[in-house]
Amino acid sequence: MSAYVVRRLLGLLPVLAAAIVLTFAANQFVPGDPVTVMLGDQGGNVELEQKLRREYGLDRPLPVQFADYLAKLARGDFGLSFRYPSVPVTQVIRDALWISPSLAAAALVLALPIGISLGIVAALRRNTLADTGIILVLVAGLSIPNFALAAFFVWIFALKLGWAPVAGWTSWRHAVLPVALLAIPAAAYLARLARTFMLEVLQQDYVRTARAKGLPERLVVWRHSLRNVLVPILTVCGVIFGTLITGTVVIETIFNIPGLGRIAIDSIFARDYPVTMAIVMLFTFFYAIINFIVDVLYGIVDPRIRISR
Amino acid sequence: MIGRTAAEAISEGSRLAEFSRLFLANRSAMLGATIVLIAVVVALLSSWLAPTDYARTNMLFVWEPPGDDFVLGTDALGRDVFSRLIVGARVSLTIALSVLAIALTVGTAAGMAAAWNGGWIDSLVMRTADITFAFPELIIAILVAAILGPGILTVIISLSLVSWPGIARIVRALVLTLRGELYIDAAIVCGTPPTQILLRHCLPNIVPALIVRASVGVGFIVMAEATLSFLGLGVQEPLPSWGGMIRDGLTALRTDPHLSLAAGAALGTTIIGFNLLGDGLRDLLDPRIRER
Numbered sequence: 001m002s003a004y005v006v007r008r009l010l011g012l013l014p015v016l017a018a019a020i021v022l023t024f025a026a027n028q029f030v031p032g033d034p035v036t037v038m039l040g041d042q043g044g045n046v047e048l049e050q051k052l053r054r055e056y057g058l059d060r061p062l063p064v065q066f067a068d069y070l071a072k073l074a075r076g077d078f079g080l081s082f083r084y085p086s087v088p089v090t091q092v093i094r095d096a097l098w099i100s101p102s103l104a105a106a107a108l109v110l111a112l113p114i115g116i117s118l119g120i121v122a123a124l125r126r127n128t129l130a131d132t133g134i135i136l137v138l139v140a141g142l143s144i145p146n147f148a149l150a151a152f153f154v155w156i157f158a159l160k161l162g163w164a165p166v167a168g169w170t171s172w173r174h175a176v177l178p179v180a181l182l183a184i185p186a187a188a189y190l191a192r193l194a195r196t197f198m199l200e201v202l203q204q205d206y207v208r209t210a211r212a213k214g215l216p217e218r219l220v221v222w223r224h225s226l227r228n229v230l231v232p233i234l235t236v237c238g239v240i241f242g243t244l245i246t247g248t249v250v251i252e253t254i255f256n257i258p259g260l261g262r263i264a265i266d267s268i269f270a271r272d273y274p275v276t277m278a279i280v281m282l283f284t285f286f287y288a289i290i291n292f293i294v295d296v297l298y299g300i301v302d303p304r305i306r307i308s309r
Numbered sequence: 310m311i312g313r314t315a316a317e318a319i320s321e322g323s324r325l326a327e328f329s330r331l332f333l334a335n336r337s338a339m340l341g342a343t344i345v346l347i348a349v350v351v352a353l354l355s356s357w358l359a360p361t362d363y364a365r366t367n368m369l370f371v372w373e374p375p376g377d378d379f380v381l382g383t384d385a386l387g388r389d390v391f392s393r394l395i396v397g398a399r400v401s402l403t404i405a406l407s408v409l410a411i412a413l414t415v416g417t418a419a420g421m422a423a424a425w426n427g428g429w430i431d432s433l434v435m436r437t438a439d440i441t442f443a444f445p446e447l448i449i450a451i452l453v454a455a456i457l458g459p460g461i462l463t464v465i466i467s468l469s470l471v472s473w474p475g476i477a478r479i480v481r482a483l484v485l486t487l488r489g490e491l492y493i494d495a496a497i498v499c500g501t502p503p504t505q506i507l508l509r510h511c512l513p514n515i516v517p518a519l520i521v522r523a524s525v526g527v528g529f530i531v532m533a534e535a536t537l538s539f540l541g542l543g544v545q546e547p548l549p550s551w552g553g554m555i556r557d558g559l560t561a562l563r564t565d566p567h568l569s570l571a572a573g574a575a576l577g578t579t580i581i582g583f584n585l586l587g588d589g590l591r592d593l594l595d596p597r598i599r600e601r
Binding site for chain 2: 014015018019022023026029030031135136139140142143144145147148149151152154155159242243245246249250253254264265268269273276277279280283284287288291
């Protein structure tokens with residue numbers, strides 16, 4: 001088991017290395033000189049310009065800058081923001097750090113039971129009206145982009161009915177619509193998978209045996225089938241969490257939630273590249289860690305995986 | 310290749326007949342096909358269908374409600390929302406098609422090169438694909454947008470970047486299985502150049518899988534383009550995009566909800582159409598699923 005965990009951990013390295021190199025390279029390719037932008041109407045102030053260049057390390061050769069970038073990253077330092085001169089990136093994103101992952105986690109916790117039970121109901125009633133109805137709802141849930149649905153939800157639930165606040169981030173009520181909107185496509189995706197897996201499991205010999213020896217359907221479903229549906233579901237949770245985290249970029253923009261996603265978009269338009277790159281790194285990092293945890297859990301649940309991969 | 314025998318032609322014909330029979334019987338796939346057809350026709354005829362110029366502003370008629378003059382009213386700049394919605398179909402589908410064309414070409418070429426040559430080319434292609442998969446899609450788009458700035462080019466490049474690896478993986482796996490076939494061995498023995506073997510003997514066998522992959526992927530690409538345009542990273546004014554129209558409508562959601570909702574409905578319906586069609590084609594063309 002520990003060999004398996006180490007192997008999975010080593011598998012993370014190329015991804016993190018790619019993220020580091022890509023973000024550093026992107027910082028070199030971005031148009032415009034950050035110091036010129038920061039100086040603004042102080043354009044002629046040579047002394048200030050030299051001070052900023054020194055402070056941001058931009059006066060040194062690229063390899064040195066890269067080594068410095070690496071060394072700082074290792075200490076959790078993402079450098080200084082361009083938009084707020086001399087302010088560390090970590091300070092810009094510190095308060096936002098946990099908002100996106102928390103929203104994504106809440107949505108996943110909400111989506112898992114709803115999605116799995118919908119999928120199982122559909123599978124147990126295969127080819128009935130209920131099944132077809134659920135499938136159509138699932139296609140709609142997967143197809144309608146969450147910002148389009150958000151416009152509709154805000155209009156109905158916030159503006160017409162007044163059940164939830166329109167936007168902002170001061171009480172738990174502000175999280176209701178965002179979490180619901182994030183959970184919908186996730187639940188639809190989970191339900192689709194649960195339905196497929198359940199249909200597969202129901203065709204297995206051990207299910208036929210369970211039925212043949214006269215077990216009540218309740219036990220066949222709950223004890224013999226469900227467990228084997230949950231294992232493959234577990235493996236896709238990482239992917240779902242990844243899409244949920246990126247989904248927060250859109251949701252935070254709509255609901256004016258000060259999370260990493262909204263800051264990422266703001267920073268692109270403000271040309272605050274160090275902040276953009278830090279958030280790209282963090283999102284990639286979250287995604288990699290989650291997939292690592294899922295892989296390890298999968299190895300625990302299904303021993304065959306440890307050996308074959 | 311020698312000409313097809315009559316028996317082959319007949320079996321080919323009956324396969325097509327069987328396929329169309331199954332497809333016509335699949336109600337959700339037909340619904341999807343109808344929606345996609347409507348979207349494509351609207352996109353192709355957008356110049357004629359749009360009542361007015363999508364970019365013409367008219368400050369005398371801002372925030373007009375839906376009515377006789379403007380079917381869906383006007384936006385903050387007095388532009389006809391209905392015309393923008395129709396041209397939005399063209400913009401959306403053109404981008405999706407471009408991304409698909411690039412991703413299919415690059416993915417097929419990379420997958421074939423990897424499978425045929427093996428060795429370091431295989432490792433290079435597959436490791437690049439693995440690493441691309443390790444990044445969430447939107448994050449790649451944000452990275453590209455930071456470098457290139459917002460715009461259609463950003464959308465096409467970033468979506469192509471995330472779309473080719475999936476295709477390359479499928480093509481590689483299929484070419485690897487095809488390599489064991491006798492007719493490929495025969496072609497090699499005859500001294501047929503590899504590119505010709507890949508294009509004339511392998512490609513036709515891969516096409517069904519590519520069609521499935523592409524039709525399932527279009528919905529995703531349309532959604533991703535709309536997302537980027539919604540965030541302001543994609544299609545730029547004055548060109549209309551459904552994503553951008555939803556965002557612009559949000560500011561007037563209280564007074565003119567139809568602005569966001571109409572664009573949202575057009576976008577949602579189109580993606581539903583592509584996904585229903587894609588699912589239907591996958592069920593019919595993917596033999597693993599058909600056998601069940």
